[in-house]
Amino acid sequence: MNPGGAVIGLLGPTGVGKTSVGVELAGRLRARVISCDSMQLYRGFPILTNQPTPEERAAVTHELVGIVEPGGCFSAAQYAAVARPLIDEDLARWGWALVVGGTGLYFRAAVAPLDMAPAVDPEVRRRLEQRAVQQGAAALYAELSRLDPEAAAAIGPHNTRRLVRALEVVVSGGTAWSGRGDLWEPAYRHPTLTVGLTLEREELYRRIDARTPGIIVGGAEEVRRHLEGLTSEESAEEREAPRAGIESAIGYREIRRYVDGRQGFDETVTQVAAATRRYARRQLTWLRKLGDAVIIDVHDRAPGEVADQILALALSGEHTKEPRQG
RNA sequence: GGGGGGGUGCCCGAGUGGCCAAAGGGAGCAGACUGUAAAUCUGUCGGCGCAGCCUACGGAGGUUCAAAUCCUCCCCCCCCCA
Numbered sequence: 001m002n003p004g005g006a007v008i009g010l011l012g013p014t015g016v017g018k019t020s021v022g023v024e025l026a027g028r029l030r031a032r033v034i035s036c037d038s039m040q041l042y043r044g045f046p047i048l049t050n051q052p053t054p055e056e057r058a059a060v061t062h063e064l065v066g067i068v069e070p071g072g073c074f075s076a077a078q079y080a081a082v083a084r085p086l087i088d089e090d091l092a093r094w095g096w097a098l099v100v101g102g103t104g105l106y107f108r109a110a111v112a113p114l115d116m117a118p119a120v121d122p123e124v125r126r127r128l129e130q131r132a133v134q135q136g137a138a139a140l141y142a143e144l145s146r147l148d149p150e151a152a153a154a155i156g157p158h159n160t161r162r163l164v165r166a167l168e169v170v171v172s173g174g175t176a177w178s179g180r181g182d183l184w185e186p187a188y189r190h191p192t193l194t195v196g197l198t199l200e201r202e203e204l205y206r207r208i209d210a211r212t213p214g215i216i217v218g219g220a221e222e223v224r225r226h227l228e229g230l231t232s233e234e235s236a237e238e239r240e241a242p243r244a245g246i247e248s249a250i251g252y253r254e255i256r257r258y259v260d261g262r263q264g265f266d267e268t269v270t271q272v273a274a275a276t277r278r279y280a281r282r283q284l285t286w287l288r289k290l291g292d293a294v295i296i297d298v299h300d301r302a303p304g305e306v307a308d309q310i311l312a313l314a315l316s317g318e319h320t321k322e323p324r325q326g
Numbered sequence: 327g328g329g330g331g332g333g334u335g336c337c338c339g340a341g342u343g344g345c346c347a348a349a350g351g352g353a354g355c356a357g358a359c360u361g362u363a364a365a366u367c368u369g370u371c372g373g374c375g376c377a378g379c380c381u382a383c384g385g386a387g388g389u390u391c392a393a394a395u396c397c398u399c400c401c402c403c404c405c406c407c408a
Contacts, residue, residue, distance in 0.1 A: 014364075038362095074362085077360085154358085155358095155359090156367065158366090158367060158368080159359095159366055159367040160367085161363090163366095164362090177360090181360095182360075183360050184359095242365090242366095243366090245362075248362070248364065248366095250364040250365095271352095274354095275364080276364080277353090277354090285357070285359095289357090289358090
């Protein structure tokens with residue numbers, strides 16, 4: 001028994017059924033779901049980003065879903081800033097906090113005491129991105145090698161996105177980018193039970209492939225509506241700019257090509273399904289690396305049954321990690 | 327029936343005598359990841375008892391020291407004429 005309760009983190013690849021298990025579990029805990037999904041955060045794309053259905057949201061309160069305007073751009077640190085108070089509040093009020101979602105970094109940001117580098121003037125980033133286009137990633141790499149060799153070595157010469165981030169921090173703050181190791185430390189802000197839902201790879205892929213056509217159909221409507229709200233310049237710009245915010249959602253670019261008449265439906269389905277499978281694979285990599293997660297295979301199991309199992313686990317406290325325990 | 331084009335590794339596709347287990351892309355697999363993370367990047371990618379060997383470029387023969395590449399016959403696909 002764990003009288004203090006705990007944070008329950010429910011993770012897993014897209015398509016395993018985190019949402020339905022989360023709803024069942026929230027019902028049993030008489031708590032709400034704190035979503036941990038970098039794309040469901042955005043408003044206006046419930047189908048594209050696979051948000052919980054209106055029925056699910058009516059049954060259980062879901063926090064941090066559809067709260068960001070699609071023009072905006074969220075971050076792991078911003079997520080931590082909004083998710084942590086919710087977690088703390090639930091823990092104090094109900095003894096439990098339920099965090100459900102597939103974004104590994106956001107999960108760590110919410111649940112672990114991560115030492116996040118500060119935000120910087122967006123203008124600095126803009127300039128670095130521009131420089132990357134003009135001079136290539138190699139130029140950024142060379143500069144980072146000078147300013148923070150360890151960071152450069154870790155990031156490599158081709159990863160423009162992360163080179164930009166590291167450089168903007170080093171250049172504007174004077175602080176090093178490298179040197180932190182707490183991302184993978186088994187450290188938590190509260191007692192935490194991490195559960196990873198999985199499925200045999202083939203079955204997971206079958207589910208993803210089966211649901212994709214519907215996502216394209218529904219997502220196309222959402223993308224159309226979104227584009228209608230843009231001026232033609234904005235719309236053209238969006239096609240060229242580096243992916244950010246909702247545009248970095250799997251399927252957004254592909255669906256945009258489909259909506260613009262530049263590619264067919266079947267081709268779009270194939271691309272999006274493949275991208276989703278790859279994403280699921282990366283999520284599984286996170287889960288493996290996380291190490292602390294109790295893995296539950298949900299094959300042939302009803303969400304309620306899985307929720308019961310997780311509840312029992314939570315009540316036993318057996319796999320619940322103390323904040324500084326290994 | 328006549329003329330033309332083509333069949334390459336899981337898929338698409340380059341390769342026209344040796345430097346070819348075969349460019350490139352996709353898929354698949356593994357990994358990295360600290361204010362863009364559903365992003366971005368890396369590695370791997372025929373098999374094996376792996377400094378070598380085996381199997382492989384539609385099939386069967388042949389030419390050659392050497393063939394995915396040349397010749398013969400056969401099978402299949404596409405286009406045009408009939």
